[in-house]
Amino acid sequence: MTATAAPLADADSLEPWLRLFERLDDTLASVGSSEAQRIFRTFGPRRRAHAQQRLLRERQRLMFELHGLGLCPIAGGANAAPPAPPLRPGTLDTHYALLAQAFAQCVPAAQRLGKPALAQWLQDRAHIHQEHALFLLN
Secondary structure, three states: OOOOOHHHHHHHHHHHHHHHHHHHHHHHHHHOOOOHHHHHHHHHHHHHHHHHHHHHHHHHHHHHHHHHEEEEEOOOOOOOOOOOOOOOOOOOHHHHHHHHHHHHHHHHHHHHHHOOOHHHHHHHHHHHHHHHHHHOOO
């Protein structure tokens, strides 16, 4: 992990981005679980596949944005498959709620970097994932 852009040079600036990648990977893993398969099946046959695709596209977009800032937080690049992290305990709605928080925590960093479009995208994703969490809770 190297940061070539000055605004991302210190570890404190990197932490929210790295935490977001971790949460994305954890949520991807939870969407692949047998519990998630059971839950998504009640919403339709392709719902789980759509959720996985959406999360992968978000991960790719985040990689693209951070590469543009001179940061490569994960080896392998944007098209690399995410590692299968050990699934942390929690329900699917909890994983989505934590992902929403991780997206929201990156908004101030994007604003400090002068990236309003990135900040808006992060805020939008935080809102969407919070809605997903609430939907799954019910």
